[in-house]
Amino acid sequence: xLRKLFPHPYLTxxxxxxxxxxVNHLKLGSLVFAVILGxxxxxxxAPYWPDRPLLRNPVAIIGYILIVLYDIVKSNFIVAxxxxxxxxxxxxxxxxxxxxxxxxxxxxxxxxxxxxxxxGTVTADMSGDGKALLIHCLHAPDPDSVRDEIKSRYEAxxxxxxx
Amino acid sequence: MEQxxxxxxxxxxxxxxxxxxxxxxxxxxxxxxxSRLHAPTKATTxxxxxxxxxxxxxxxxxxxxxxxxxxxxxxxxxxxAPITAxxxxxxxxxxxxxxxxxxxxxxxxxxxxxxxxxxxxxxxMTRTTPKPAPPKADH
Numbered sequence: 001x002l003r004k005l006f007p008h009p010y011l012t013x014x015x016x017x018x019x020x021x022x023v024n025h026l027k028l029g030s031l032v033f034a035v036i037l038g039x040x041x042x043x044x045x046a047p048y049w050p051d052r053p054l055l056r057n058p059v060a061i062i063g064y065i066l067i068v069l070y071d072i073v074k075s076n077f078i079v080a081x082x083x084x085x086x087x088x089x090x091x092x093x094x095x096x097x098x099x100x101x102x103x104x105x106x107x108x109x110x111x112x113x114x115x116x117x118x119x120g121t122v123t124a125d126m127s128g129d130g131k132a133l134l135i136h137c138l139h140a141p142d143p144d145s146v147r148d149e150i151k152s153r154y155e156a157x158x159x160x161x162x163x
Numbered sequence: 164m165e166q167x168x169x170x171x172x173x174x175x176x177x178x179x180x181x182x183x184x185x186x187x188x189x190x191x192x193x194x195x196x197x198s199r200l201h202a203p204t205k206a207t208t209x210x211x212x213x214x215x216x217x218x219x220x221x222x223x224x225x226x227x228x229x230x231x232x233x234x235x236x237x238x239x240x241x242x243x244a245p246i247t248a249x250x251x252x253x254x255x256x257x258x259x260x261x262x263x264x265x266x267x268x269x270x271x272x273x274x275x276x277x278x279x280x281x282x283x284x285x286x287x288m289t290r291t292t293p294k295p296a297p298p299k300a301d302h
Contacts, residue, residue: 021231072241076182076209079201083189093198097266116245117208122200123245124252125265128272134265136252138193138201 005039007046010055012038054104060161067157068114075119082120082139094140095124098133098147102155107162108133114154121146168224172217179213186210196255204248211240 006012019034020026055061082091098115102108108130112123115135125134140146189202215233222230256276265274 018235021235024231072205072208075205079189079205080182080185083185083192083202088192088194091194091198093195095264095266097269099269112249113242113245116204116248117241120201122197122204122248122252124197124249125256125274125276127270128275129270131270131272134274136197136200138198 006042008042008049008052011042015041051105054163055161056163057161060157064157064161067153068117071118075117078119079138086139091139092141094137094143096135096137096140096143096147098135098150100131100133100155101151102158102163103130104162105130107158110162111150111154111158115150118154121150165224168220172220175213175217175220179210179217181210182213183207183210196259197252200248200251204244208240208244212237 015038016031016034019037020030023030023034100108100111102111108126112126112133115121115123115133120138120140122136122138123133124136126132127134135146135150137143137146186202186205186207190199193199193202215236219230219233222228253276256274260276
């Protein structure tokens, strides 16, 4: 019964928080409306979301977000430095392949997004069977170290959260 | 106190403006499409982020209200930027990409963009187990 009413509890929670932030003030009326929206929308969209993301370790998400935020700021400085001070001819762009140990679609999506937001890398494509990511590096004299860093810094942490 | 806050807010705005400018300049300067993707996905994140932090500080200190809209904008920005970048990269690979230029996938399949479209597309990963075959009628 509870499962029928709340097919995606995390989505319900997210919708309530998003609505409260949109309204921009705390009042009981908006909270009631947020709960109504948070209940109705997941039920209506349930047929499109047969799977339910599993979160093994929700607390680890906070640590992951902090690390990614720090890396985003760092990557901004690195990319700005490359844009401003590196002559075109010295730029060593490279494609690299990152084999994936993650299997859940949600975890791979988060990893791909993280890679795009962090220093000098953009996720471009995925292999047909979903077991490797194609990544473009802006300036990578040593592509293997980039791959190893992605695997140890992000993928290992996501592994603990999702699988 | 208010003076310090004003200076901090102004510094944030100027820094954000510089990052936005560098991101746009990167679009102009970098040599090819894939490299150009790097500038707007990254340098501008901090540009917009700086403006939003300045806005939150301003409303908090000078108007005595906490404004939460900025957090939402940050969240939407962080969610949409990687997806947009991925779309542009895939479109670029479709139009000008050459499968031979790319590194090997190290799996049995080639990169999804170049897979034969005639091949029947199966959802690659899903947790729901396939439904069992309907039971046969006994007679």
